């Protein structure tokens with residue numbers, strides 16, 4: 001169904017006071033600095049930064065947090081992503097954490113995650129994070145095969161991941177995630193299984209396993225177009241997904257989302273907030289926010305964001321107001337990817353009535369299971385999840 005936008009502008013004068021007074025469940029902070037650009041990455045980040053610019057970045061993040069302070073957001077989860085948040089020097093990161101504590105009510109936070117680069121994890125740094133209230137770390141391991149890391153242009157070695165996990169545990173972290181990628185050019189089923197086993201051997205409680213995607217304008221997509229590398233066949237990628245689901249289930253991990261696996265009670269609550277239609281605010285360039293149907297996105301480029309923040313309005317470049325139907329559809333699309341699926345009771349509208357045709361059609365094809373609680377993808381449906389989601393919107 002084509003999306004209708006009630007409002008889509010490049011206005012820069014949006015103020016939190018103009019938004020509905022709604023509970024903010026989650027806070028995201030985007031730190032846009034990286035050592036170098038990994039060849040598959042399309043997140044916004046820059047690779048040439050100075051300590052002075054990173055210090056100014058912290059100043060401006062705190063200024064942006066100040067814009068929200070009158071609303072007294074009281075998030076339950078915080079996530080620092082990027083970019084590479086751990087690239088902020090220790091003093092700058094400590095100043096950021098302290099500054100957020102001073103400006104926002106963080107007394108309800110029960111999960112605070114920071115993404116850390118395995119190449120540079122350092123004991124003092126991790127202890128400082130733990131002391132400041134961070135209680136979950138996420139490491140971009142991606143693969144335990146050196147050649148595959150090279151294909152992705154990752155600048156760490158498999159041994160760095162093991163070292164990082166040890167340092168994290170010594171610093172007092174129990175909740176640890178590793179990101180892994182499958183369907184990397186040159187990867188075989190055997191090498192993917194070795195990476196999975198290496199990750200399991202480290203005893204982390206959460207794994208994110210994504211199939212490699214060729215986002216337009218990434219180096220890896222260009223190399224593919226030029227014939228310099230060969231993508232893994234779709235059916236092999238699907239087999240890798242099946243192997244992953246089976247092995248991680250045996251190891252006691254629940255596939256609580258198509259790409260995310262956790263031991264009991266270890267699901268990422270922050271991501272669940274995104275996937276279940278909760279309210280979240282984002283600080284930093286390119287960060288997205290959602291407040292009660294108002295969805296908006298910060299200016300993407302660091303320079304633009306830097307010049308907008310001191311102006312006293314949110315540094316917003318896109319703002320749309322979703323209709324009630326659009327909110328339902330958006331939430332349904334995300335919840336369809338959850339292991340527990342879509343629950344009737346979570347919606348004010350009667351989904352059984354609203355989506356009677358696709359529900360009956362997809363059930364007949366064996367792609368979804370429907371019961372008195374709701375509906376969810378079957379194993380067969382997981383293989384064609386995007387197609388199943390499309391059925392709900394092809395009305």
Ligand code: SF4
Pocket residue numbers: 033034035036037038041042043045082083084140
């Ligand atoms: S470290 Fe992460 S954010 Fe930075 S370029 Fe690599 S994948 Fe992208």
